[in-house]
Amino acid sequence: MTITTGLQNYNMLLIGPPGAGKSMLAARLPSILPPLAPAELLDVSMVMSVAGELSGGALTDRRPFRAPHHSASMAALVGGGLRARPGEVSLAHKGVLFLDELPEFQPQVLDSLRQPIETGEVVIARANHRVTYPARFMLVAAMNPCRCGEADTPGYTCRRGPNARCKAEYQSRLSGPLLDRIDLTIQVAAVTAADLVQPAPAEGSKEVAARVAAARARQAERFAALGQPHLLTNAEAAGPLLDEITRPDAAGMTLLREAAESLRLTARGYHRVLKVARTIADLDGAETVGRRHLAEALSYRAAADRAAQAA
Ligand SMILES: Nc1ncnc2c1ncn2[C@@H]1O[C@H](COP(=O)(O)OP(=O)(O)O)[C@@H](O)[C@H]1O
Numbered sequence: 001m002t003i004t005t006g007l008q009n010y011n012m013l014l015i016g017p018p019g020a021g022k023s024m025l026a027a028r029l030p031s032i033l034p035p036l037a038p039a040e041l042l043d044v045s046m047v048m049s050v051a052g053e054l055s056g057g058a059l060t061d062r063r064p065f066r067a068p069h070h071s072a073s074m075a076a077l078v079g080g081g082l083r084a085r086p087g088e089v090s091l092a093h094k095g096v097l098f099l100d101e102l103p104e105f106q107p108q109v110l111d112s113l114r115q116p117i118e119t120g121e122v123v124i125a126r127a128n129h130r131v132t133y134p135a136r137f138m139l140v141a142a143m144n145p146c147r148c149g150e151a152d153t154p155g156y157t158c159r160r161g162p163n164a165r166c167k168a169e170y171q172s173r174l175s176g177p178l179l180d181r182i183d184l185t186i187q188v189a190a191v192t193a194a195d196l197v198q199p200a201p202a203e204g205s206k207e208v209a210a211r212v213a214a215a216r217a218r219q220a221e222r223f224a225a226l227g228q229p230h231l232l233t234n235a236e237a238a239g240p241l242l243d244e245i246t247r248p249d250a251a252g253m254t255l256l257r258e259a260a261e262s263l264r265l266t267a268r269g270y271h272r273v274l275k276v277a278r279t280i281a282d283l284d285g286a287e288t289v290g291r292r293h294l295a296e297a298l299s300y301r302a303a304a305d306r307a308a309q310a311a
């Protein structure tokens with residue numbers, strides 16, 4: 001359910017030891033995303049053309065997948081430089097921005113992501129004018145649990161002292177405000193040889209893509225019925241509209257209230273949980289957001305909040 005949930009424009013962090021398949025999973029994501037609608041295609045090609053990445057390349061309705069290296073500069077990531085070119089966040093507009101080895105990025109570079117994540121655009125200030133580029137991307141990040149990579153592997157002892165400290169040190173490279181913007185934190189366990197000899201799962205990319213598309217269609221329809229046809233996914237909803245579309249049942253509301261307190265959710269975290277729960281209900285074909293949808297949404301949230309508090 002998680003990966004599918006992520007394909008509804010939520011920000012995702014995959015945590016697991018080297019070789020667990022984090023990079024592989026991320027690279028497969030575009031294959032289960034719906035194709036770009038014509039209006040989206042136009043948006044995406046405009047950015048590409050300003051960035052000079054369209055020359056000779058045919059237009060495609062495949063969603064962008066950008067994977068800048070962790071040595072990327074701020075200008076490369078969010079845009080700027082001499083000619084105020086769009087950065088990776090804008091080239092990933094309507095698609096996926098994959099940041100592998102997240103804690104290895106420079107802290108200032110990561111902080112510069114906060115604004116585009118919040119507003120869906122990037123403003124580049126020049127001496128005498130400002131340029132705005134779209135940047136509504138799905139952030140997918142991956143990291144090892146610690147610098148050695150194996151802190152969570154039973155029987156493993158980190159090279160530089162207690163595993164817990166090794167982990168805390170590495171994870172503290174990510175700021176609380178950035179983690180607060182991650183909707184889905186997923187522990188990716190190592191695969192064993194025994195896992196690989198299991199028969200392949202019955203559900204392949206095509207079937208998953210169909211579920212993703214159905215849930216997205218349900219969301220778009222709901223927004224259209226509420227007179228907001230420009231909104232396509234729950235992730236984009238805010239304010240009273242968000243209340244209107246989520247409104248959990250009584251049991252769900254009780255759970256959410258308790259969890260908000262025990263997890264010390266920020267206001268942003270609270271709203272993000274509600275949106276994710278709405279999407280889980282949509283994937284489930286449920287009209288009302290119930291307790292189990294909220295419980296699942298909270299389980300993806302919990303890890304990020306714990307890490308943020310440790311930082
Ligand atoms: N679930 C899996 N099924 C099949 N092969 C896998 C799986 N997970 C990992 N692998 C293999 O392990 C390799 C390393 O995976 P990778 O995505 O680079 O790991 P990570 O990014 O977590 O370090 C992959 O190229 C693939 O060959």
Ligand SMILES: [Mg+2]
Nearest residue numbers: 022023024100
């Ligand atoms: Mg990797």
